Amino acid sequence: MLSQPSSFTDVIKSKFLAILFDQLEVRSVAMVTQTMLSLYSYNATTGVVLDVGEKIEVLPVVNGYVVEGGVMRLPLGGQRLCEVMNSYLINRKVRFASNAEFLLARYAVEKLCFVSMDYTDDHEQCLESSQDFKSTVPLLGPLTSDLGRFKSPEGFFNPEIWGVDNDSVQKLVLRSIGQCPIDSRRQMWRNIYLTGGVTMLPNFKERLQLELNRLTPDNVVVQVHASWFRYHSSYVGACVLANLESFQRSCVNREEWMSLGDGCLKKMSGY
Structure with a gap:
C-alpha cells in the first residue's frame, strides 16, 4: 500500500x-x-478531515465517498508557521537560514508554540508583562520566545496576522460542509477529525471547537475529534484499511497492469 498526496495526478x-x-x-x-x-x-x-501539515486540506467524506466540491486546499501550513516563528526568533538574535537550520526552527515551534484561546487578551497581557509568556528550549544554547509563541500559529485562525488574504481553518471547514448533501450536514458537524503535525499544538482542538461554535447556530452540535496518534494517522489508517476484506479487491495486481495499463487506476478510485 502506498500513501499518496491528494494532489497526485493519474x-x-x-x-x-x-x-x-x-x-x-x-x-x-x-x-x-x-x-x-x-x-x-x-x-x-x-x-470532515482537517489535515494541517505542511499544507492545509479539508476533505469531506460521506459513506466512504469524497464530496469533490467540498475539498478545500491552501498552500499554507507548517512551512509558513516555521517561517513566521523564525521572524520572531530573529528579534532574539537567532536566525535559521539554511534548510538544515530550518529544522531547528521547526523544533522550536514544536516545543514553544501554542494556540491562544483568547488572542486579544493574551496579546495585551504579553505586552504588559512578557515574562509570564516566556519559555526557553535548549537549542544550540538557550532559546527564548514570548509573543511569537502564540502569535505565530494565530495565523491559522486569523490569516491577516500572516499578511495573507485566505480563509481561516474554521471558515474552510464551514465552506466544506456547506458543499455536502443537506441531509448529511448535521452528521458532518459531529464528525470533524484532525490530522497532521500542526494540530498537535496545545489548544488547537479546543480553539477550533470554539471558533466553529461561533459560526454555527445553537441547535447544531459541533464535535472536533483529535486522536492522540494523529501525527501518524496515515499509518494507523493504513493498518485498519489493510485488514478489511474489501481491501484485497481494490488492489491492482501485475496481470491487470499488463493487460489494462492505466485503465486499472479506476479500480483504486474507491479509496
Missing part, C-alpha cells in the same frame, strides 16, 4: 505503478490518499 500514479510492476516486480499495489487513511484511523467512513 499520470504520476501511472509512473509509480510502472516502477513498482515493471522494475520492482511487486505482485499487487493499492494507492490511497493520506487524508482518506487518516479518516480510517478514526474507524469512520463519514466526516
Whole structure:
C-alpha cells in the first residue's frame, strides 16, 4: 500500500505503478490518499478531515465517498508557521537560514508554540508583562520566545496576522460542509477529525471547537475529534484499511497492469 498526496495526478500514479510492476516486480499495489487513511484511523467512513501539515486540506467524506466540491486546499501550513516563528526568533538574535537550520526552527515551534484561546487578551497581557509568556528550549544554547509563541500559529485562525488574504481553518471547514448533501450536514458537524503535525499544538482542538461554535447556530452540535496518534494517522489508517476484506479487491495486481495499463487506476478510485 502506498500513501499518496491528494494532489497526485493519474499520470504520476501511472509512473509509480510502472516502477513498482515493471522494475520492482511487486505482485499487487493499492494507492490511497493520506487524508482518506487518516479518516480510517478514526474507524469512520463519514466526516470532515482537517489535515494541517505542511499544507492545509479539508476533505469531506460521506459513506466512504469524497464530496469533490467540498475539498478545500491552501498552500499554507507548517512551512509558513516555521517561517513566521523564525521572524520572531530573529528579534532574539537567532536566525535559521539554511534548510538544515530550518529544522531547528521547526523544533522550536514544536516545543514553544501554542494556540491562544483568547488572542486579544493574551496579546495585551504579553505586552504588559512578557515574562509570564516566556519559555526557553535548549537549542544550540538557550532559546527564548514570548509573543511569537502564540502569535505565530494565530495565523491559522486569523490569516491577516500572516499578511495573507485566505480563509481561516474554521471558515474552510464551514465552506466544506456547506458543499455536502443537506441531509448529511448535521452528521458532518459531529464528525470533524484532525490530522497532521500542526494540530498537535496545545489548544488547537479546543480553539477550533470554539471558533466553529461561533459560526454555527445553537441547535447544531459541533464535535472536533483529535486522536492522540494523529501525527501518524496515515499509518494507523493504513493498518485498519489493510485488514478489511474489501481491501484485497481494490488492489491492482501485475496481470491487470499488463493487460489494462492505466485503465486499472479506476479500480483504486474507491479509496
